[in-house]
Amino acid sequence: MNWESTLEFARGPFFQVALLVFIAGMTYRLVAVLALGWKADKVKSKGSKVNGIAMSFAKGILIWPFIPWVKNTFTRNPITYLAGGLFHLGLFVVIFLGAAHVLVWKSLLGFAWFSLPQPIVDWLAAGAIVAMIALFINRLVNPVLKLLTGPAEWLNWLVVFLPMVSGYAMTHHVIPEYDTLFAIHMLTVDVLLIWIPLSRISHFMFYFFSKAIHGSDFGKRAVTP
Amino acid sequence: MKSQTVINTFVEKTGAYVAAQLEACTRCGMCAEACHFYQSSGNPEFAPVWKIELLRRAYEQRFTPVGKFKVAFKLDKPVTDEDIAHWSFIDYQACTMCNKCSMVCPMGINLGPLIHTVREGLSDAQAVPADLKAAVNKQEEIGSPLGVTDDVFDSRIEWVADEWEIEMPMDVKGADTLVVFSSIEIMKFPNNLAAIAKILNAAGEKWTLSKKGREVVNFGFYEGNDKLTKEFMNRVFSAAKELGVKKIVVTECGHAYDALRWTSANLMDVPEIEITHIAGLLGEYVKSGRIKLKPGALDGNGTITFHDACKIQRRGSHIQEPRDILNILAPKSFREMTPNKEESICCSGGGGVIAIKEADPIRYASFELKIDQVNKVGAKTVAMACSNCRLQFTDCVQHFNLDWKVAGLSQLVADALVE
Numbered sequence: 327m328n329w330e331s332t333l334e335f336a337r338g339p340f341f342q343v344a345l346l347v348f349i350a351g352m353t354y355r356l357v358a359v360l361a362l363g364w365k366a367d368k369v370k371s372k373g374s375k376v377n378g379i380a381m382s383f384a385k386g387i388l389i390w391p392f393i394p395w396v397k398n399t400f401t402r403n404p405i406t407y408l409a410g411g412l413f414h415l416g417l418f419v420v421i422f423l424g425a426a427h428v429l430v431w432k433s434l435l436g437f438a439w440f441s442l443p444q445p446i447v448d449w450l451a452a453g454a455i456v457a458m459i460a461l462f463i464n465r466l467v468n469p470v471l472k473l474l475t476g477p478a479e480w481l482n483w484l485v486v487f488l489p490m491v492s493g494y495a496m497t498h499h500v501i502p503e504y505d506t507l508f509a510i511h512m513l514t515v516d517v518l519l520i521w522i523p524l525s526r527i528s529h530f531m532f533y534f535f536s537k538a539i540h541g542s543d544f545g546k547r548a549v550t551p
Numbered sequence: 552m553k554s555q556t557v558i559n560t561f562v563e564k565t566g567a568y569v570a571a572q573l574e575a576c577t578r579c580g581m582c583a584e585a586c587h588f589y590q591s592s593g594n595p596e597f598a599p600v601w602k603i604e605l606l607r608r609a610y611e612q613r614f615t616p617v618g619k620f621k622v623a624f625k626l627d628k629p630v631t632d633e634d635i636a637h638w639s640f641i642d643y644q645a646c647t648m649c650n651k652c653s654m655v656c657p658m659g660i661n662l663g664p665l666i667h668t669v670r671e672g673l674s675d676a677q678a679v680p681a682d683l684k685a686a687v688n689k690q691e692e693i694g695s696p697l698g699v700t701d702d703v704f705d706s707r708i709e710w711v712a713d714e715w716e717i718e719m720p721m722d723v724k725g726a727d728t729l730v731v732f733s734s735i736e737i738m739k740f741p742n743n744l745a746a747i748a749k750i751l752n753a754a755g756e757k758w759t760l761s762k763k764g765r766e767v768v769n770f771g772f773y774e775g776n777d778k779l780t781k782e783f784m785n786r787v788f789s790a791a792k793e794l795g796v797k798k799i800v801v802t803e804c805g806h807a808y809d810a811l812r813w814t815s816a817n818l819m820d821v822p823e824i825e826i827t828h829i830a831g832l833l834g835e836y837v838k839s840g841r842i843k844l845k846p847g848a849l850d851g852n853g854t855i856t857f858h859d860a861c862k863i864q865r866r867g868s869h870i871q872e873p874r875d876i877l878n879i880l881a882p883k884s885f886r887e888m889t890p891n892k893e894e895s896i897c898c899s900g901g902g903g904v905i906a907i908k909e910a911d912p913i914r915y916a917s918f919e920l921k922i923d924q925v926n927k928v929g930a931k932t933v934a935m936a937c938s939n940c941r942l943q944f945t946d947c948v949q950h951f952n953l954d955w956k957v958a959g960l961s962q963l964v965a966d967a968l969v970e
Contacts, residue, residue: 471580538659
């Protein structure tokens with residue numbers, strides 16, 4: 327196989343198709359859920375739903391990653407907390423603030439933003455990969471996760487893990503054939519993009535719904551979410 | 552087929568509210584760590600996420616292309632009648648719907664209400680544990696799950712009025728406030744009735760009881776039976792309308808408060824009447840000076856702590872009022888358990904669990920978490936504002952041979968009234 331042409335395919339037409347599937351798939355998922363209908367809440371609020379929602383997101387996004395012991399459950403399942411947090415942090419930084427990816431954003435959107443210095447991104451990427459391995463082991467060991475984990479969960483893990491490892495290998499020139507690694511990275515990214523709407527990796531979209539529902543339910547009752 | 556009934560109910564109940572939350576779940580298993588039943592048993596099937604597994608499966612198979620694909624290629628198991636029996640066990644006997652799990656969910660999924668939906672399906676399929684169903688039927692037939700018939704109600708109220716020499720106004724038209732007791736209080740904690748009457752009289756409240764709306768407990772809500780939930784609430788609402796009251800006060804009962812205050816308007820047309828909980832009312836009285844309490848009345852009898860109920864504190868927001876009161880009554884000896892307030896650990900007897908004899912071993916095992924909590928602060932008295940919690944505490948104190956005093960908040964307030 328010719329890696330050069332594979333790369334051209336993976337970053338060209340295949341990438342475009344994957345992107346299209348991703349966008350169309352996620353739109354479908356969103357519309358399919360919303361089309362099920364939302365009943366208006368007729369219960370009189372005691373507190374403010376808006377405040378509840380704000381607090382719910384603040385706890386989720388701002389407080390939680392920095393003060394993990396906000397939740398008492400932290401000590402009971404630290405791997406899920408630490409590895410889960412580190413994985414997401416690493417992933418977001420690499421995708422949105424890694425220099426190479428910022429260039430991708432620029433070519434996709436026509437504009438882009440600053441990128442973080444390579445060593446920072448690099449360490450976070452390594453951290454995310456280690457976290458992924460920890461999460462893998464956790465799923466094999468933790469009794470609840472053993473019960474919850476089926477083929478779908480393992481597949482999700484693999485589909486996310488491959489682009490991360492191939493991307494890391496690329497930046498570190500693990501083998502001299504750069505095009506080969508690049509092609510593998512792009513292929514796995516394409517697979518990931520197509521896989522997301524078909525799987526639970528789509529949770530990033532529904533996160534905003536569930537967090538808002540949670541916040542408004544607690545806010546309505548005037549309880550801190 | 553039971554499984555088909557359950558699935559039909561789930562499909563009918565699935566709106567974007569349910570779907571969006573099911574879609575958000577990453578199956579991280581964190582909710583298990585918040586569940587007292589999982590904590591005490593180590594049984595992974597008691598993980599809250601597993602309690603909604605049936606609902607998730609039904610949703611996925613009916614509404615998502617991936618689910619349809621899985622069914623078509625036999626990659627997913629269809630729901631069977633054995634499944635229904637099994638989930639009836641974990642959803643009714645190992646869940647008090649305390650909703651603590653939703654507080655630790657990284658995605659903020661409100662598991663409690665989703666488990667309620669599962670119970671609705673199980674209820675439609677008549678897969679409700681026999682003991683719970685018997686109590687529900689009793690409430691439907693005679694108006695109370697604990698055998699409080701009209702006659703029993705009359706004689707109990709009369710007896711309390713005599714015994715404690717207290718006025719208990721009955722069916723007073725034009726009263727401002729309708730007070731609805733739970734039959735747990737009527738049958739097991741009559742001192743709470745006397746205490747609440749004493750406080751309301753001292754505050755100069757124009758209140759009344761009602762023969763028609765005499766039961767605030769809602770076992771239909773425990774079961775997840777919409778029709779009966781509405782019927783039981785309607786008894787209270789129609790009594791309130793007939794008497795022309797402005798306010799309904801739910802006494803020390805948790806689930807009833809969740810049903811009446813926070814759920815009713817989404818199930819039925821409700822009259823424009825304020826609904827409040829006695830804990831909130833007590834706080835209001837103390838704050839406004841309508842009743843005066845002897846400061847430090849409870850000091851000197853060992854440490855006192857407060858148990859937060861899932862439906863009154865976590866889901867009812869009456870968190871501060873009991874603390875304001877206890878800080879007056881026992882400024883030196885009131886101590887908080889950890890975790891507390893909205894993050895409190897459940898009593899393990901709510902959600903109908905205590906009514907199911909079969910669930911006793913699970914219920915007792917789970918209460919050991921509470922024993923640890925109380926013993927850590929070295930409390931001799933545990934106060935609470937929920938009679939269901941109180942029933943569980945009283946029962947467990949006996950079962951485990953504990954030397955705690957279990958007290959209702961109203962009772963403590965009434966005993967410390969400055970007359």
